[in-house]
Amino acid sequence: MDLQLASFIAAGVLVVVGLYGFFFVDNIIKKVIALSIIENGVNLTLVSMGYREGGYAPIYLPTLKFQLFSTNMAYPLPQALVLTNIVIGASMLAIMLALSVVFYKKYKTLKTSIILKED
Amino acid sequence: MVKKMDNFLPLIVVFPLIMSIIFSYIYKSKIVRILTFLMALILVVLPFFGTYGTYFFGDHAIALGSTSLTSGIAYVLNPAKNVMVFTLMLIGSLILISATGEKKLNGIFTSLMLMGLASVSAIIMAEDIFNLYVFYEIATITQAGLVIASGTENAYKAAFRYLLIGTMAGSLLLLGIALLLSATGTLNIEDMRNFLANNSATPAIYGGLLMLIIGLGYGGGLPPFHTIKADMYSRARPFVASMLQTYSKFVLIALMIVILKLFGGLPYFNITRGVLIALSIGGMVFGTVMALLQNDYKKLLAYHTISQGGYVAAGLAIGTPLGIVAGIFHGINHAIYKSALFLGAHIVSKAKSSNMAKLGGLLPFMPFVAFMILCAKLATIGIPPLNGFQSKLLLIDAAMKANIPELAIIMILVSIGTFVYMMKAFYLIFLKPCSEEQIEEYKNIKISKYSVFSLAILTVLCILLGIYPDIVVDRIYPFAKDIGINWALNK
Amino acid sequence: MIISKVGIFMKYDEFKREMEKEGTGDSMSVGAGLTGEIILYGSLVMVMFLLSRVFSEVLLAIVGISIIGIGISTMPLIFKFKEENSNQMNIQLFWISIFVGVLSVALYLAK
Numbered sequence: 001m002d003l004q005l006a007s008f009i010a011a012g013v014l015v016v017v018g019l020y021g022f023f024f025v026d027n028i029i030k031k032v033i034a035l036s037i038i039e040n041g042v043n044l045t046l047v048s049m050g051y052r053e054g055g056y057a058p059i060y061l062p063t064l065k066f067q068l069f070s071t072n073m074a075y076p077l078p079q080a081l082v083l084t085n086i087v088i089g090a091s092m093l094a095i096m097l098a099l100s101v102v103f104y105k106k107y108k109t110l111k112t113s114i115i116l117k118e119d
Numbered sequence: 120m121v122k123k124m125d126n127f128l129p130l131i132v133v134f135p136l137i138m139s140i141i142f143s144y145i146y147k148s149k150i151v152r153i154l155t156f157l158m159a160l161i162l163v164v165l166p167f168f169g170t171y172g173t174y175f176f177g178d179h180a181i182a183l184g185s186t187s188l189t190s191g192i193a194y195v196l197n198p199a200k201n202v203m204v205f206t207l208m209l210i211g212s213l214i215l216i217s218a219t220g221e222k223k224l225n226g227i228f229t230s231l232m233l234m235g236l237a238s239v240s241a242i243i244m245a246e247d248i249f250n251l252y253v254f255y256e257i258a259t260i261t262q263a264g265l266v267i268a269s270g271t272e273n274a275y276k277a278a279f280r281y282l283l284i285g286t287m288a289g290s291l292l293l294l295g296i297a298l299l300l301s302a303t304g305t306l307n308i309e310d311m312r313n314f315l316a317n318n319s320a321t322p323a324i325y326g327g328l329l330m331l332i333i334g335l336g337y338g339g340g341l342p343p344f345h346t347i348k349a350d351m352y353s354r355a356r357p358f359v360a361s362m363l364q365t366y367s368k369f370v371l372i373a374l375m376i377v378i379l380k381l382f383g384g385l386p387y388f389n390i391t392r393g394v395l396i397a398l399s400i401g402g403m404v405f406g407t408v409m410a411l412l413q414n415d416y417k418k419l420l421a422y423h424t425i426s427q428g429g430y431v432a433a434g435l436a437i438g439t440p441l442g443i444v445a446g447i448f449h450g451i452n453h454a455i456y457k458s459a460l461f462l463g464a465h466i467v468s469k470a471k472s473s474n475m476a477k478l479g480g481l482l483p484f485m486p487f488v489a490f491m492i493l494c495a496k497l498a499t500i501g502i503p504p505l506n507g508f509q510s511k512l513l514l515i516d517a518a519m520k521a522n523i524p525e526l527a528i529i530m531i532l533v534s535i536g537t538f539v540y541m542m543k544a545f546y547l548i549f550l551k552p553c554s555e556e557q558i559e560e561y562k563n564i565k566i567s568k569y570s571v572f573s574l575a576i577l578t579v580l581c582i583l584l585g586i587y588p589d590i591v592v593d594r595i596y597p598f599a600k601d602i603g604i605n606w607a608l609n610k
Numbered sequence: 611m612i613i614s615k616v617g618i619f620m621k622y623d624e625f626k627r628e629m630e631k632e633g634t635g636d637s638m639s640v641g642a643g644l645t646g647e648i649i650l651y652g653s654l655v656m657v658m659f660l661l662s663r664v665f666s667e668v669l670l671a672i673v674g675i676s677i678i679g680i681g682i683s684t685m686p687l688i689f690k691f692k693e694e695n696s697n698q699m700n701i702q703l704f705w706i707s708i709f710v711g712v713l714s715v716a717l718y719l720a721k
Binding site (some may be wrong): 173277280284325328329331332336341343344345346349350377387389390391393394397400403404407408409411412414516523525526528529532533535536540543546547608610 | 637639641642643645646649650652653656657659660663664666688691695696697699702703705706707708710711713714716717718719720
């Protein structure tokens with residue numbers, strides 16, 4: 001199978017699994033994990049968009065021939081986007097996990113239906 | 120094409136960002152209060168630094184035959200965006216001024232406020248859809264941080280909800296952007312618009328549109344995300360909430376403009392326009408009905424924000440030039456009078472609590488404040504000669520011109536609901552007879568002069584824009600004419 | 611509109627009792643609640659008008675009217691509405707998932 005297609009399918013599966021986990025699992029930490037799975041799925045989508053079979057990493061080295069490099073280079077834009085998104089995702093994850101710790105100390109449970117119930 | 124202009128447009132975004140980093144380092148210092156006041160003064164003049172036009176960061180243009188694509192971040196400033204940025208900065212400045220009157224002011228709060236102002240003004244100006252996403256996420260974190268800063272357990276919960284769902288919506292928005300990038304090969308909104316206008320739709324484009332709408336719903340607080348937003352506004356301290364609602368109103372306008380710009384004139388946008396109108400009707404009706412049921416003044420105002428967000432979205436969703444003008448104008452008006460109302464709630468909640476059943480008879484103790492709150496309330500109901508009247512008239516006119524009288528009727532119905540709960544709140548807080556003990560308690564109230572000052576400026580703006588709406592409308596109109604299309608429901 | 615008004619006034623006592631249960635039985639709050647009920651139904655009727663006009667289908671109008679009829683028979687609807695709009699996380703997530711699903715179907719059909 002085409003590697004790029006396979007990678008897209010994997011990304012789609014990750015997003016769907018993440019959405020399922022986020023909506024239907026009643027555990028705060030698992031919800032956060034599911035969110036990070038969605039994020040990774042999106043990142044994989046972006047990276048596989050820039051994939052080129054037998055291509056070079058988009059870093060120009062003096063040893064490469066310019067003509068060969070410019071025609072076989074992977075698309076660099078998505079990689080830059082992914083890098084940014086990973087940083088944002090990490091900061092979000094940190095805040096959410098910190099808040100989860102606070103809630104666990106207070107309620108001694110991780111169930112969303114108890115912690116985030118109606119008030 | 121790609122030319123670097125000699126203007127200081129990036130300062131609007133970069134300066135608050137740098138200052139927010141500095142404030143987060145000196146948060147314990149004693150000069151924070153003075154510096155915050157100074158920042159408040161600088162913020163008002165900041166929007167005038169940029170000159171109109173496009174600003175490119177770096178000179179990376181890819182030439183493909185005859186078309187040249189822009190790669191790299193670009194910001195656009197035009198009169199309409201300048202008005203929005205100015206309103207945002209003005210409200211931010213007034214909130215910072217009233218924050219200097221607070222006892223527990225620390226640098227982290229100012230830092231978060233500035234970061235939010237920078238990111239929302241970047242969202243308004245960004246011409247690059249990925250840059251928009253980055254600042255969208257920063258705005259989410261900032262808003263959650265501002266809610267957490269109020270320090271109660273309920274605030275923690277509201278912020279946690281907001282972050283959980285925000286991460287989901289943000290990821291989906293990025294997925295949409297990825298799909299659009301794969302379909303069109305560019306991130307620049309103008310280039311993407313040209314591509315979409317000249318090529319037929321593919322499944323990736325539909326997917327991108329879907330994800331953009333999810334991001335819009337979350338960013339703007341349209342249903343079904345309204346409960347999360349309302350929760351957040353009501354848990355934050357009221358003068359913080361006035362900033363939060365301003366952020367989300369402008370995020371709503373900016374994202375709506377992006378969607379209209381990209382897809383507005385395309386034949387397959389019709390059903391999406393229907394979906395957007397349905398969402399805005401939902402926002403209006405759900406917000407009002409929930410507000411009518413509330414006993415807590417802060418919660419009432421929170422749901423009122425949702426319902427007015429529905430108005431803004433309705434105007435923009437209609438998509439005619441008149442509708443876009445009405446939507447943006449109503450958004451600006453809403454940001455102004457709603458900030459006034461939240462500041463009023465801040466002053467009132469100093470008296471005792473925000474529970475309306477426990478208040479009453481406050482009128483003799485703060486007659487001037489009560490008058491200004493009444494002005495803001497009349498503006499939101501849509502009584503002439505206040506600014507809410509002008510924009511609601513435009514909205515209803517836009518709905519009638521697009522041949523959707525049902526939408527106009529719903530708008531009027533919702534206005535009646537707004538009247539009922541606003542007058543209910545005014546009666547219960549200021550006019551209801553109260554006991555002797557309460558009067559004794561009220562005598563000790565100290566009203567912060569800074570808050571009253573901010574409230575007064577906002578009230579003056581309400582009246583000014585009500586009498587001279589052209590100040591804003593004339594600036595928005597050319598922009599709206601550019602992105603709007605003329606259509607009417609012919610059935 | 612007329613139907614919904616009749617429906618409300620017939621069950622006024624019930625409505626007041628329900629409001630008193632939540633400690634908001636004063637005349638002002640009951641009035642506000644009734645206004646909310648009228649707005650909810652009024653906008654429902656208006657949306658039905660709009661939908662039947664856009665899709666110009668008699669069937670849709672009939673379905674809409676029967677939905678309103680069922681709604682009126684389970685008066686007052688506003689308390690159920692309030693329950694669904696509570697800030698319990700699971701209810702919020704349920705509606706968001708429904709929203710995402712409906713939106714995808716709508717845009718898929720638009721092709």
